[in-house]
Amino acid sequence: MRIALDAMGGDFGPRPNVVGALKALAASPDLTVVLGGARAGIEVELTTAGATSQERLEIVHSADVVGMNEKPTEAFRKKPDNSIARCWQLVAGKDVHGLVSAGNTGAVVAGGFITRRFLKHVKRPGIATVMPSGHGRTVILDVGANVFPKPIHLLQYGVMGMVYAREMYGIASPKIGLMNVGEEQGKGHELVQQTYDLFRNGPLKDRFVGNVEGRDVHTGAVDVIVTDGFVGNVVLKHAEGLSEFILNLVAQDVIGALAAERELATVALKAMVAKLHYSSAGGAPLLGIDGVCIICHGSSDERAISNALGMAAKNVRVGLNDRIVAELATLPSSLSVNGDEE
Amino acid sequence: MRIALDAMGGDFGPRPNVVGALKALAASPDLTVVLGGARAGIEVELTTAGATSQERLEIVHSADVVGMNEKPTEAFRKKPDNSIARCWQLVAGKDVHGLVSAGNTGAVVAGGFITRRFLKHVKRPGIATVMPSGHGRTVILDVGANVFPKPIHLLQYGVMGMVYAREMYGIASPKIGLMNVGEEQGKGHELVQQTYDLFRNGPLKDRFVGNVEGRDVHTGAVDVIVTDGFVGNVVLKHAEGLSEFILNLVAQDVIGALAAERELATVALKAMVAKLHYSSAGGAPLLGIDGVCIICHGSSDERAISNALGMAAKNVRVGLNDRIVAELATLPSSLSVNGDEE
Numbered sequence: 001m002r003i004a005l006d007a008m009g010g011d012f013g014p015r016p017n018v019v020g021a022l023k024a025l026a027a028s029p030d031l032t033v034v035l036g037g038a039r040a041g042i043e044v045e046l047t048t049a050g051a052t053s054q055e056r057l058e059i060v061h062s063a064d065v066v067g068m069n070e071k072p073t074e075a076f077r078k079k080p081d082n083s084i085a086r087c088w089q090l091v092a093g094k095d096v097h098g099l100v101s102a103g104n105t106g107a108v109v110a111g112g113f114i115t116r117r118f119l120k121h122v123k124r125p126g127i128a129t130v131m132p133s134g135h136g137r138t139v140i141l142d143v144g145a146n147v148f149p150k151p152i153h154l155l156q157y158g159v160m161g162m163v164y165a166r167e168m169y170g171i172a173s174p175k176i177g178l179m180n181v182g183e184e185q186g187k188g189h190e191l192v193q194q195t196y197d198l199f200r201n202g203p204l205k206d207r208f209v210g211n212v213e214g215r216d217v218h219t220g221a222v223d224v225i226v227t228d229g230f231v232g233n234v235v236l237k238h239a240e241g242l243s244e245f246i247l248n249l250v251a252q253d254v255i256g257a258l259a260a261e262r263e264l265a266t267v268a269l270k271a272m273v274a275k276l277h278y279s280s281a282g283g284a285p286l287l288g289i290d291g292v293c294i295i296c297h298g299s300s301d302e303r304a305i306s307n308a309l310g311m312a313a314k315n316v317r318v319g320l321n322d323r324i325v326a327e328l329a330t331l332p333s334s335l336s337v338n339g340d341e342e
Numbered sequence: 343m344r345i346a347l348d349a350m351g352g353d354f355g356p357r358p359n360v361v362g363a364l365k366a367l368a369a370s371p372d373l374t375v376v377l378g379g380a381r382a383g384i385e386v387e388l389t390t391a392g393a394t395s396q397e398r399l400e401i402v403h404s405a406d407v408v409g410m411n412e413k414p415t416e417a418f419r420k421k422p423d424n425s426i427a428r429c430w431q432l433v434a435g436k437d438v439h440g441l442v443s444a445g446n447t448g449a450v451v452a453g454g455f456i457t458r459r460f461l462k463h464v465k466r467p468g469i470a471t472v473m474p475s476g477h478g479r480t481v482i483l484d485v486g487a488n489v490f491p492k493p494i495h496l497l498q499y500g501v502m503g504m505v506y507a508r509e510m511y512g513i514a515s516p517k518i519g520l521m522n523v524g525e526e527q528g529k530g531h532e533l534v535q536q537t538y539d540l541f542r543n544g545p546l547k548d549r550f551v552g553n554v555e556g557r558d559v560h561t562g563a564v565d566v567i568v569t570d571g572f573v574g575n576v577v578l579k580h581a582e583g584l585s586e587f588i589l590n591l592v593a594q595d596v597i598g599a600l601a602a603e604r605e606l607a608t609v610a611l612k613a614m615v616a617k618l619h620y621s622s623a624g625g626a627p628l629l630g631i632d633g634v635c636i637i638c639h640g641s642s643d644e645r646a647i648s649n650a651l652g653m654a655a656k657n658v659r660v661g662l663n664d665r666i667v668a669e670l671a672t673l674p675s676s677l678s679v680n681g682d683e684e
Contacts, residue, residue: 069526106524134587144523148531181486181575182448184411189490189572214576215583230531231576233523234556234569238577239584241557245476246588249614250596257610261603268599272591 001030002096003292003312004087005305007037008065009103011298014038017102018045020305025056027306031313032056034096036086038063062086066103068298072110084108088115091291097316098292100283100308102300108293109145109286116290119321121328121336124153125288126229127295128164129236132276135220139165139174143232143284151195152335154178154226156328158204160287161224163327167318168311176204177212177222179231187211191228203331247273282307285315287324292316343372344438345634345654346429347647349379350407351445353640356380359444360387362647367398369648373655374398376438378428380405404428408445410640414452426450430457433633439658440634442625442650444642450635451487451628458632461663463670463678466495467630468571469637470506471578474618477562481507481516485574485626493537494677496520496568498670500546502629503566505669509660510653513565518546519554521569521577529553533570545673589615624649627657629666634658 007017014037021033035042039061046052064079066072076085087099088111101108109127118125126142126149139161146153158176165174178196180188185196192211199208209222217225217235227235247269255265282304283296292315294308315321328336349359356379363375377384381403388394406421408414418427429441430453443450451469460467468484468491481503488495500518507516520538522530527538534553541550551564559567559577569577589611597607624646625638634657636650657663670678 071526071528132587134590147523179576181489181572184413186413192572213583214579214581215586217580218583218587227576230523230534231573234521234573234577235580237556238559238580239556241555241560242581242584243588244557245474245560246585246618248476249618250592250611253614253617254592254596254607254610258600258603258607261600261607265596265600265603265607268596269592272595275595276588276591 348443
């Protein structure tokens with residue numbers, strides 16, 4: 001199993017990527033990591049980590065780095081030899097099975113769209129993320145690849161999310177919900193009304209439970225929530241911001257009120273946060289593109305990177321893309337014509 | 343000061359409304375509450391509360407109740423004598439200064455649109471809500487009245503939110519942000535791109551800080567966040583669901599780990615939750631319509647109702663609607679032509 005890692009991606013440069021790769025290698029004897037990025041910088045971090053001649057670790061040099069706030073299309077034009085493009089080229093050349101990047105999300109998606117085709121039957125790829133819920137987890141997609149989708153895109157996200165929940169988390173018959181502003185049929189704008197009809201009257205009707213609301217992300221009411229990339233992205237970032245806000249308040253108001261057991265409570269809170277933290281999931285897969293791709297948070301630490309590498313390896317191992325193609329092939333041809341008409 | 347209260351609104355029937363009204367009357371000697379709803383049911387609750395001949399409390403009978411999940415337009419056709427319509431009629435007849443309802447949100451908005459005009463210069467009313475943030479609070483609108491707005495609606499929400507933050511919370515120069523999927527200009531779909539340009543190049547440019555993301559709802563980066571009613575509604579409900587999820591985890595994992603100070607921590611957590619809870623804000627104002635209107639959560643308890651009555655009274659007292667009209671009048675006429683062209 002060979003996975004490329006964008007060694008330059010994220011807010012902290014090569015260090016968490018290099019250390020995360022070493023961690024992942026130690027955990028998975030069948031894994032080889034190919035670091036894409038500036039060779040000199042990578043080698044410094046390897047030396048610092050005391051791992052100069054690490055087995056199953058390769059470096060493929062690229063001169064440029066896409067900034068975290070650069071416009072993707074411009075960056076790819078001005079800096080064709082960037083580490084994200086290099087990793088996608090490794091995927092395209094079948095030198096690796098997949099890639100992981102904590103770099104500019106838009107650039108990772110754009111790099112995929114430039115270098116790779118969509119999977120057979122896929123209209124438009126989407127990014128899935130996994131949120132903790134009362135019953136385990138909820139897969140939500142899209143969270144940012146497609147901010148103004150069509151109903152057919154959302155229907156296909158339902159299929160991809162269902163396959164993802166099944167193959168990655170062992171949920172035998174995932175339930176799918178459509179994010180809306182109320183549970184009743186007829187709620188919301190045209191996009192969700194038309195999408196509702198596609199789900200309700202189509203081949204996914206047995207898996208579709210109907211509209212869900214923002215609160216259902218964490219109740220476990222459904223296993224998969226389908227939404228447009230604008231709403232999904234706002235929810236993803238709102239979850240981060242609100243969690244941080246509440247946990248800070250808990251530390252201050254609740255733990256701050258204690259005396260003898262303050263230390264005990266602090267340890268328990270830290271364990272709880274670690275359980276919740278995005279890094280425990282590792283990253284968000286870009287589903288629907290020909291190549292396994294895990295997108296990590298820009299602030300990923302070595303643990304997040306290591307987990308994301310493990311996740312990419314698992315995506316490959318379970319044959320996720322083949323299963324997505326097979327499931328989409330069961331849709332009527334009007335719902336599974338490849339590529340987008342635009 | 344006279345405020346109408348939809349006595350039938352909410353998940354629990356007249357009781358929390360009647361008891362909340364009594365609480366509000368005790369707190370505000372200049373307040374009169376007019377209860378709209380089924381006289382017999384209201385009188386039972388008054389008797390139970392030991393307040394049969396309460397001063398400054400009036401009842402205006404209405405025979406029907408709109409169900410929490412009924413379609414508003416259908417409900418208004420089939421049940422013209424419903425408590426929400428009755429309260430709006432009291433506003434229209436200048437018998438009261440405003441109304442409060444914990445009933446079907448869509449029906450409260452629809453009742454307003456049927457009975458009352460938009461305020462002068464207003465294109466489309468919106469619902470504002472207040473979220474707790476690291477620096478106090480963030481006003482966010484729209485959270486559900488207008489799920490597919492135009493850029494001009496969002497610009498006007500910026501004005502209304504600014505006036506609301508200033509008059510209700512004393513923020514002298516509120517900063518306005520536009521909810522988006524990234525901070526850089528050019529992010530997002532057409533609606534937010536066009537709205538960005540309206541803010542950036544228009545009369546609000548000095549108050550507009552640019553795009554914000556989901557995480558900024560609780561960071562205090564801005565005082566007002568403008569968004570469409572679909573995204574706003576999802577964020578509002580997501581905040582409820584995620585808060586509940588995390589606070590349950592804290593109770594279980596953190597407080598559950600304690601022994602001697604478990605009781606102390608429980609008390610501190612309850613106080614923290616009370617501070618955060620929606621009921622401390624009371625309700626969400628429908629801004630832009632001719633009449634003060636506070637919409638409460640369906641699960642409102644007597645405290646939430648009492649707070650909402652206090653909030654409605656304050657809206658009236660500060661002359662919120664006059665100030666919104668005055669502020670909108672300063673916009674160029676292209677941005678302040680009354681009513682909607684649709």
